[in-house]
Every structure is written in C-alpha cells, then in structure tokens.
Amino acid sequence: MKQVWKQSLSFLPVLLFAFATNAYAGQSLSGKATDFTLKSRDGKNIKLSELRGQVVMINFWASWCGPCRQEMPLLEGLYKKYNKLGFTILGVNVEQDSSKAKAYLHDISVSFPILYDTKNTVSKAYRISAMPSTVMVDRDGNLRYLHHGYKPGYEKEYESQIKSLLRE
Amino acid sequence: MARGVSPVVVVVVAKRPALGIALTLWPGLIYATVLPEDRADVLYHSYEGGGVTISGPSVLVRKQSSTNSSVVANYYVDMVSSASIDVVTTASKYEEQRKEKSLGFDYLHGKNKMTVSYKVSKENDYSAKSAHFDISQDMFGDLTTVSLGYSRGWDVVGKRNDASFARNTDRQNYRVGVSQILTRNMIMGASFETITDEGFLNNPYRSVRYLDSGVSRGYSYQAEVYPRTHTSNALAFRAKYFLPYRAALYAELRLYQDDWGVVGQNMEIGYTQPLGDYWILDGHVRTYSQTKADFYSDLFPDQNAQNFLARDKELSTFSNITLGMSASYEFAHGGWRFIDKASVNLAYDYIQFNFKDFRDLRNVSSVGQEPLYSYNANVVQFFVSIWY
Amino acid sequence: MKARLSHCYVNNMLRRCFTLLAIALSLGGCAAIEPWVKPYERANLADPIMSFSRDPVSSAYTSHVYDAREGARGAGGESGGGCGCS
Numbered sequence: 001m002k003q004v005w006k007q008s009l010s011f012l013p014v015l016l017f018a019f020a021t022n023a024y025a026g027q028s029l030s031g032k033a034t035d036f037t038l039k040s041r042d043g044k045n046i047k048l049s050e051l052r053g054q055v056v057m058i059n060f061w062a063s064w065c066g067p068c069r070q071e072m073p074l075l076e077g078l079y080k081k082y083n084k085l086g087f088t089i090l091g092v093n094v095e096q097d098s099s100k101a102k103a104y105l106h107d108i109s110v111s112f113p114i115l116y117d118t119k120n121t122v123s124k125a126y127r128i129s130a131m132p133s134t135v136m137v138d139r140d141g142n143l144r145y146l147h148h149g150y151k152p153g154y155e156k157e158y159e160s161q162i163k164s165l166l167r168e
Numbered sequence: 169m170a171r172g173v174s175p176v177v178v179v180v181v182a183k184r185p186a187l188g189i190a191l192t193l194w195p196g197l198i199y200a201t202v203l204p205e206d207r208a209d210v211l212y213h214s215y216e217g218g219g220v221t222i223s224g225p226s227v228l229v230r231k232q233s234s235t236n237s238s239v240v241a242n243y244y245v246d247m248v249s250s251a252s253i254d255v256v257t258t259a260s261k262y263e264e265q266r267k268e269k270s271l272g273f274d275y276l277h278g279k280n281k282m283t284v285s286y287k288v289s290k291e292n293d294y295s296a297k298s299a300h301f302d303i304s305q306d307m308f309g310d311l312t313t314v315s316l317g318y319s320r321g322w323d324v325v326g327k328r329n330d331a332s333f334a335r336n337t338d339r340q341n342y343r344v345g346v347s348q349i350l351t352r353n354m355i356m357g358a359s360f361e362t363i364t365d366e367g368f369l370n371n372p373y374r375s376v377r378y379l380d381s382g383v384s385r386g387y388s389y390q391a392e393v394y395p396r397t398h399t400s401n402a403l404a405f406r407a408k409y410f411l412p413y414r415a416a417l418y419a420e421l422r423l424y425q426d427d428w429g430v431v432g433q434n435m436e437i438g439y440t441q442p443l444g445d446y447w448i449l450d451g452h453v454r455t456y457s458q459t460k461a462d463f464y465s466d467l468f469p470d471q472n473a474q475n476f477l478a479r480d481k482e483l484s485t486f487s488n489i490t491l492g493m494s495a496s497y498e499f500a501h502g503g504w505r506f507i508d509k510a511s512v513n514l515a516y517d518y519i520q521f522n523f524k525d526f527r528d529l530r531n532v533s534s535v536g537q538e539p540l541y542s543y544n545a546n547v548v549q550f551f552v553s554i555w556y
Numbered sequence: 557m558k559a560r561l562s563h564c565y566v567n568n569m570l571r572r573c574f575t576l577l578a579i580a581l582s583l584g585g586c587a588a589i590e591p592w593v594k595p596y597e598r599a600n601l602a603d604p605i606m607s608f609s610r611d612p613v614s615s616a617y618t619s620h621v622y623d624a625r626e627g628a629r630g631a632g633g634e635s636g637g638g639c640g641c642s
Contacts, residue, residue, distance in 0.1 A: 152235030309591025
C-alpha cells in the first residue's frame, strides 16, 4: 500500500506540470513605437509615423504559421468594423520569400494593408519572439499592448483594447 | 528466475541518467501547441513475403471538435493468409482477419497538448485493448518540445478450436521524448520508451524442437515456454535537415535491449525530394539487426532442456535490410467544395530477412545442418488523403 | 529472481527520470534562454517535408510491419497496442 502511494506521489509533479499555464497572453508596453517603412502589396511604401492619429495594430504573420492563418479572418472582421473610427491594421509578413504569402492572400483575401518585411529588419526591431505577434500602437505612436501567439479568444482582448485606444 | 535468463544490465538507462530533457520524435509537430491538421486518409496496405500475405484497408479521420480540441478515429483491417515457415512445418495454411479500431482526443491547454486514446484489436484467437495518454509542452522559446506518455494494454490470448483457452497479458509503456530545433534548417528528436509485459507471452501454436534419436526425423517438437514477464528499453534518435534547394535529409538510430537477452538496433536514412509544386518523392534505406534471446535455440539438445524454450524466429539472431521509395501527388489544388487539398500516394518497400540461427526445416537435411532461413517481403501502400 | 530485480531497477530509474523531467518542465516557463532561431525564421522547419511523420496513416502501418516481425519494440513514434502478431 505504502509502495503504491509512494509511486503515485512521484507522478504528482507530472500532473502539476500538466496544468501549469504559461502566461503568454497580452502584456502592457511603453515607449515610442520604432518607426519603419515597408513596401506594401500594391507597391506603395507605408511609413508607420505617417499613420499617427490612428490606432495601429501591427500583426506579424507568415503563410506557414497555422495560428496566423486562423487569426487572419478575425483581424479582417475587426478592420472592417473599426476602420471608419480611426483604426488600421498593418499585416507585416515576415517571410524572406514572399511568393507563398502572395499565394495565400490570393486564396484568403483581406482588405487591410499587407507589408513585406523580407529582410526582417522590423521583426528584429520589434523583438518578435512568437508567431504571430500583435503590437498595439496608440494615436500618439506609443507602444501599448503586445500579444504573443494566437489562441481562440484572443480576438476579444484585441477588440476591447482597440475600443479603449479609440476612446482616448 | 531460471537458467538461461542473464542478469539485465540496464546499460541504456544507466548511461544516460541525466537525460532529463530527451528529444521527442513527436510526429511532425514543431509547435506542440498547435492541433494536428484536419484530414482523412484511406490506405490500402499489402504485405507479401515468407509465405504470408496480409492486406487490408486503414481509414484515418481527424477533425477539430472545438477551438482547442481535435478528435481522431482509425479503422484498420489485416486479412491474413498464412503459409509461413512456422505454419508449414508444424501445421497447415490458415486464413484469418484482424480488425482494429481506435479513437483519440487531443486537447490544447496553454502550451500543453494532451492526447488520450483507446484502441481495440480483435481476431479469432486474440483480443487486445489499450489506453494511451500523452502530454507535450513547448519550452525555451518554442525551440524545445518535451513529451511524456503512458500506455496500458490488456490482451486476451485465445486458441483456435479451443474456446476454453483464454490467457491474459497486461502491458505498460512509459515514454519520454524531446524535440529540439537546432538551426533554422535542422531539427532533432530523441525518445526513450520502456515496455513491460506480464502474463502469457508466447504463441499457443508454436513449438520448439529438440534432438531425438528415437525418431527417424532426428528431432521432436514440444510446446514453447516463455517467462511470464518481459521488460524492454528502446532509445531512439532522429534528425531532419533542410537542404537549400528544398529537399530534406533524414536519419534515425534506435537502440534496443530487453531482459530476455535480445539486443537490437536499427538505422535508417531517407531523402525527400519535392518536384515542382505537386510532387514529392521519398527514398530510404533501413537496416536492423538483433541478437537472440537467452532461451532461444533452433535445436535444443533434449526435451525440457531449459526452464524457458523458444524457437520463434523473431527471437533469433537475424538482420534485415529495407529499400523503399514513395511518390506523392497533390491534386485539388485551390480546393474543391469542402476540400482544401488532396493527395494520392504510393509507397513500395522491399525487405530482406536473413537469419543466423534459425533453420529452414522445409529443406530436409541432417538434423541441425539445415540451411539458414531467409526471405524477402514486398510491402505496398496506396493511399488518398484529403484536407478540409 | 535476477529478471525481477532488474524490473524494479528500471522502475526506480524511470520514476527518478520522470520526476526530474517533470520538475524541469514546470520550470519551463522561465524563458531565460533566448531562442537562437527566431519565430520568423521557421519557414523551412514548418515545410511539410521536414515533418518526421508527414502521413500518420502510413507511418503507423510501417511501424506495425516492423514491430510484428522484429524483436525490438518501443520508441518507434507510434503509440503501441497489442495484436496477436507474434
């Protein structure tokens, strides 16, 4: 009997680990958002500082990333809903070869601007450590929120953050 | 326990006690925190070799059941027509069917993925049930995935034409694995699995032979006798490397030993070459070799020579080599109705077995001098997959 | 007798390994190590040809072909299960 208890106890750490959640949800940021200029899919250059006055959501994505693809249609929904109120999304594609991204966009069309960070200068500047990553920038160009990865339900947090930033 | 069972030196475990973070060969997933893709596969498999023909279907269906869970089900059939060397020398050709069904459930919680599954296998003289539990977690910037697993099996061994014969075998598997991204082009995995069986572990139809000068043939048969427990350890290493022109190299090494004295290892190398956007070609070579179990002998000196007796060629000293290739063609690009993409696949493996201490008794010779047995097998797989 | 001893030894070693591993995993949240392959550099690794098991229905069958004919078992990438395949 004691043996059985001893054996089960040694598996307790396993069970504990099984339910340990790693806090990887939204976190607050501060400081100015690093300015950058990237080419968008219609050939024009888009500069972050020129979007001052709008709430900007910078979403770093790749065609090979499952959660990124899952998130895209939801971001499109948010863009359509809040664009008129002064909100925009910059979909920054981080792939060195953009052909796959272009093919993906051909199948799943979104209306918000898509930028190509083929040299990964912006990804490095924003210290991207998960795919996808979403950064919220307020009307004054300050960094406000950061989201690592995407899990179903994150879009609700995005929406409440967009609304509070729009109200400022 | 008995004569003929040597002390187990758990060399593998003793050598690597600090293998705290092992590497998993977790199939396919770089990110453990992503559910496997929704897909359905219908496979036709065929094995022909050594007088045995086994073929049948395998249907695998996976579907996401909620935002963080996925269900998978498999239906598998083996239709067996066996005139194998064991069968023809001691019995007559037989035919039977084995059906296997399994159901699995994957659940994502934070950075953890849990998988639970249940499998049932039935044939006219054997039934097996097993439950499996696996958990994996991404760590260290998602470059490392660690996983743990446990399985439990309950088998009932029967005998054709003897309804009262029913023996139990219980099985437990413990596994641990780690997968590690080394560079942007290379991933490695290692895993360790220990399996213990307890109960009736031999085949109720199989016999061993012993020298018997009282019979014209020179040898007689008696039923095989196995220990009631069997514990084995296996340690595997795998690596994949991405070649810049878009191709992949694969290598695997597995080391095995158990307390029956069997020591084995297999090595495999593979190459995957996509052609254009829709074709993928694969080629691989695999070798396996093992040394015999302590209580194995092709010919025992007399009746009841030892406490444990085996003449199962799977417990003999042998080696095999596999040459295999496969081709995959993706169709329905761009989707069709609810289908995102589909592929049709064909794989062929040629396996050659060479036994070092198992003799071919179909060849009547002086006792103990019969030629060593060898056979070839052709394995074909044809399957269609759809993603949705 | 000897076989039973080693059975105990394996069990003990395993329990120690498992406990060590579980503790290590619980600490996994501490991301003190900077990932040297950035998430946006994973395009090649995410390619289906880099998967260890691109078609699970096929890898499961291949595993079974060898398991049923070789003495070795385990660490084969597939969750096991019994059958009268000896």
